[in-house]
Amino acid sequence: MKSETLGEETREPGEARCHEVTREDVATSRELVEFIRRSPSMFHSVATIRGYLDRAGATYLPEGDAWHLERGGMYYTVRNGSSLIAWRVGEELDRYHFQMCASHTDSPTYKVKSVPELAGPGEYLRLNVEGYGGMIDSTWLDRPLSVAGRVLVREGGAVRSHLVSVDRDVLLIPNVAIHMNRDVNKGVELNRQVDVCPLVSAGALGRGDFDRMVARELGVDVADVVARDLFLVNRQEGRVWGFANEFVSSPKLDDLQCDFVSLKAFLAARNPRDVSVLACFDNEEVGSNTKQGALSTFLADVLRRVNAALGKGQEDLLRALSASFLVSCDNAHAVHPNHREKTDDENCALMNRGIVIKEAANQHYTTDAFSRAVLKEVCARAGVPVQTFANRSDSAGGSTLGNLSNVQVSVHAADFGLAQLAMHSSYETAGVKDTAYGIRALTEFYAADIEVDGADGFCIGR
Numbered sequence: 001m002k003s004e005t006l007g008e009e010t011r012e013p014g015e016a017r018c019h020e021v022t023r024e025d026v027a028t029s030r031e032l033v034e035f036i037r038r039s040p041s042m043f044h045s046v047a048t049i050r051g052y053l054d055r056a057g058a059t060y061l062p063e064g065d066a067w068h069l070e071r072g073g074m075y076y077t078v079r080n081g082s083s084l085i086a087w088r089v090g091e092e093l094d095r096y097h098f099q100m101c102a103s104h105t106d107s108p109t110y111k112v113k114s115v116p117e118l119a120g121p122g123e124y125l126r127l128n129v130e131g132y133g134g135m136i137d138s139t140w141l142d143r144p145l146s147v148a149g150r151v152l153v154r155e156g157g158a159v160r161s162h163l164v165s166v167d168r169d170v171l172l173i174p175n176v177a178i179h180m181n182r183d184v185n186k187g188v189e190l191n192r193q194v195d196v197c198p199l200v201s202a203g204a205l206g207r208g209d210f211d212r213m214v215a216r217e218l219g220v221d222v223a224d225v226v227a228r229d230l231f232l233v234n235r236q237e238g239r240v241w242g243f244a245n246e247f248v249s250s251p252k253l254d255d256l257q258c259d260f261v262s263l264k265a266f267l268a269a270r271n272p273r274d275v276s277v278l279a280c281f282d283n284e285e286v287g288s289n290t291k292q293g294a295l296s297t298f299l300a301d302v303l304r305r306v307n308a309a310l311g312k313g314q315e316d317l318l319r320a321l322s323a324s325f326l327v328s329c330d331n332a333h334a335v336h337p338n339h340r341e342k343t344d345d346e347n348c349a350l351m352n353r354g355i356v357i358k359e360a361a362n363q364h365y366t367t368d369a370f371s372r373a374v375l376k377e378v379c380a381r382a383g384v385p386v387q388t389f390a391n392r393s394d395s396a397g398g399s400t401l402g403n404l405s406n407v408q409v410s411v412h413a414a415d416f417g418l419a420q421l422a423m424h425s426s427y428e429t430a431g432v433k434d435t436a437y438g439i440r441a442l443t444e445f446y447a448a449d450i451e452v453d454g455a456d457g458f459c460i461g462r
Contacts, residue, residue, distance in 0.1 A: 019246075019352050021352070021432050021433055024436065025245075025433050025435070026240055026432060028432075028436045029240050029432045029436075032238075032257060033238035033239065033248065035048060035256065035260045036238055036250050036252050036257075036260075037238060041165070042106040043081050043149055043150045045106075045280070046081060046083065046084045047163060049105075049259065052263055052267065056074065056267050058074040059073065059074065059076075067305055069089055069309040071089055071090065071091045072088075072091045073088070073089050074089075075088075075089075076278075079291065080282065082105060082282035082292055083105065083279075083280060083281050083293070085299060085302045087275055087276060087278070087306060090272040092273050093274075093275075093310070094273070095323070095451065096274075096275075096310075096316060096319070096323075097320045097321075097323035098274060098275050098320060098325075098411070099274050099324065099446060100276075100324065100326045100327070101265070101278055101327045102279040102281065102299070102327070102402065103259045103262050103280055103281075104259075104281050104285070104401055105256075105259060105282050106132075106255075106282050106283055106285050107133070107251070107254060107256065108132060108135035108285050108424045109132050109426075110131055110140070110196065110231065111131075111230070111231050112129055112147060112228070112232075114227075115128060117208075122203075123202060125202075125205050125206065125209070126199055127171060127198040129192075132231060132285065133285030134424055136424050136425045136426070137190040137196055139425040139427060140232070141175045141196075142172065142174060143172065144169035144171075144172060144236070145169070145172060145198055145233060146165070146169065146232075147165075147166055148164065148165035148230065149163075149229045150164070150230075151218060151225055151228040152225075153218065153226065154224040154225075154226055155224070164214060165217075166213065166214070171200060173197070173198050173199070176195075214230070234426040236426075237250075240432055246432055247432060249429045250427070251428070252428075253420055253429075253430050254331045254423050254424065255284065257418055257438070258329035258331060261329070261435060261438035261439045261442055262327075262438075263280075265438075265439050265442030268446075269443045269446030269447040270447060271447050274449065275306060277303075279298075279299055281294045281401055281405070288401055288404045294402075294404040294405040295407060295408070296408070299405055300409050303409060321409065321411055324411040325374060325413065325414075325452060326406070326412070327375065327413070327445060328366055328402025328403075328414070329417070330417055331417045331418050331423065331430070332349050332417030332420070333349070333389065333423060334351050334419035334421050336421060337421075342392070344393075347359075347390035350387070350419060351420070352432065352434055353434075354379075354384055354437050355379060355386060355437055355438055356388070356418065357375055357386060357414060357415065358389045358390070359388070359389070363403055364398070364399035364403060365399070365415040366406060366413035370412060370458075371412050371413055371414035374460075377460055378444050378445045378448055378460065381460065382440050382441050384437045384440050384441040387419070402415050418430055418435070418437075418438050419434060
């Protein structure tokens, strides 16, 4: 090929241009891949997001400090090192409200137990791990792995938190050979206590060497390592692929792709008439019921403090919330190329065909007719195509964080996603164009002045 995409120089006369991928689409998804590479754990995800915010001039406000805000200012705070909320204050707040996007920083993986090593058989050394979230276990076998997360280290009279990511292939979970498991291709249920223990060494390392490795990565004495939250990392590199560069594959697309598009939109948009909010929560994959999850008080606490720092009272906050809107950003299932029967006949999504609005009668998604109408109008203004996803009526689907965050902060909300394959695999696939569509749609959302009149109607201005 002479170019990144199938352009004029390679296209046959009369060949259709439907869904053509542009150089800009490819560049955006390659930036996404790098964003994910720098985010091997939820703690690193927040550090990566902070880097974008710092470079854009945002001010960090620790939760333990007094907050002083200015009109036009951009700020952020962090809880537990793994959840982050950023906001930009408009210059003209005559009709005060919040326009918010929420996504999550965690992905299904395995967490290293406090006593990390399993000895034997023979001189083997294995890692002792447990499941974090609902991953597809088999996708973690026979591939290079490492660990990343945070470590609490004793420093003089204090204990400090440090990020660690071992940038080497140091682990692997081996399959059982087909000669020893003749039924493997008929489907095998893996026992996580038995079958999903990463191999660390075949004799060169012994007990205590895992902790010594972690300490060496940090440049500290192993005796000064007090505690750690470490998770397995798939070392397979993300990439844009396909003859026409249609696809992006990577670990952790669910939900770092939505973190990325909402962050890029938040930084790109300007709205003088609202407080724009970006929320990135931890622990969605394990239910969100933590101090830093969507069910926590984190978002409510931030909004109350922003309200107070702007010199407004409780009545102002309640009125603002009644006029506010949340986009819950979490990826959606694409129609599987080999299993069309797994999705609803009509309410289904395809890659590179636009953003996905998700609905569920059981309210596991937040979308209703009102919020769907708002999001569709925003996308129409942005020139972004819209798809619909609903689960098959004879099968249970998943849930996400929007309905959970609404327990603490009750506002109109819609569930937004980007279509992907193999959700919760250690290596997932999405459409290159959809990354760009997501940024465009959410940039329009943040920039638009959405005037909500209870549930009776709305209008969108600029």
